[in-house]
Amino acid sequence: MPGLKDVKNKIEGVSKTSQITKAMNMVASAKLRGAQERMVTFRPYAEKFAEAMKDLSGGMSGNQPLMEVREVQTVELIVVTSDRGLCGSFNAHIVSKTQQLIDQFEAEGKKVSLITVGNKAAQAFRRSGKIRESYGDIMSTFQMYHARDISRSATLNFLSGEVDEVRVVYAHFLSMAKQRPTEETLLPIKPLEQGEGEKTGTAVEYIYEPDPEQIMEAILPLYLDVQVYHAMIEVAAGEHAARMAAMDNATNACGDIIKELTQLYNKARQAAITGDLMDIVGGAEALKG
Known part of the structure; x- marks a missing residue:
């Protein structure tokens, strides 16, 4: 599973792309x-x-x-x-x-x-x-x-x-x-x-x-x-x-990718939290022993 930082960077990158495609859609609409x-x-x-x-x-x-x-x-x-x-x-x-x-x-x-x-x-x-x-x-x-x-x-x-x-x-x-x-x-x-x-x-x-x-x-x-x-x-x-149609489709695709990456980010964060808890519990059990 990719790291939290990698997934977060991907989300930010796709979000910026979405802003660009949305702006291009608006420009094309005005020119049309x-x-x-x-x-x-x-x-x-x-x-x-x-x-x-x-x-x-x-x-x-x-x-x-x-x-x-x-x-x-x-x-x-x-x-x-x-x-x-x-x-x-x-x-x-x-x-x-x-x-x-x-x-x-x-x-x-x-x-x-x-x-x-x-x-x-x-x-x-x-x-x-x-x-x-x-x-x-x-x-x-x-x-x-x-x-x-x-x-x-x-x-x-x-x-x-x-x-x-x-x-x-x-x-x-x-x-x-x-x-x-x-x-x-x-x-x-x-x-x-x-x-x-x-x-x-x-x-x-x-x-x-x-x-x-x-x-x-x-x-x-x-x-x-x-x-x-x-x-x-x-x-x-x-x-x-x-x-206009192409940029609208691209913006929607960016939204779908962001949703998938957000889910992946949440899974990675949950896995990291679970790992930290396991380390704490393992350390506590070792001290008891």
Whole structure:
């Protein structure tokens, strides 16, 4: 049985860890409120923008380079994760989803390149040799111009013919307890198929001025920026929610460990007291003899 001092030191150490995890839970909770508010505000804009762009592209008579559908030989994945850990399996699920896509594409004979956003994605695929560009240390303070830089890089790579398809992989925020890894196709932009809008309840007839080609040239870059920024917002909110859950679980685990160590401490103290009493009784009996 360990000594009293050793057990007491362990209890103090676990107690300090519990204080740290509780503080991190509170910090994540405070940050989540702002991230979630920004996500909830931006999500309808991003979804409506995507719907309008698909509808607009469906009414175009000319050819737009970013709508060119090719035989897919090379695919580029924009992988969005957090910069920091301590958020459970949040980043691991995104990385696992990305690896599944890589394995799938390579099994089909396609080449894959990566644009990583967030330190965890860069660390996960650092040795793969597939990273073309990496954007780290931006997820805590990212702005629209970060998303613009990322989308411009992917767009230029698509226009140059280096890649035939661009997808973004991120964690879609469903609830405080669930963030689902998701992948969406950014390029080429695919118009709404006939009847698709009716099935989803979004069939709306728009009148465009000037013609769709001119509008597309003006707002297409902004559309790509919006979709990348939307993915980054979803990941930011999901990160804080996952960290809250992870730190809450860690705090509860520390409480359970402290209870077990306290019981062990009491047993060790009782054993020490019993030993001292046995020594006293033994000494008294020896004196009587």
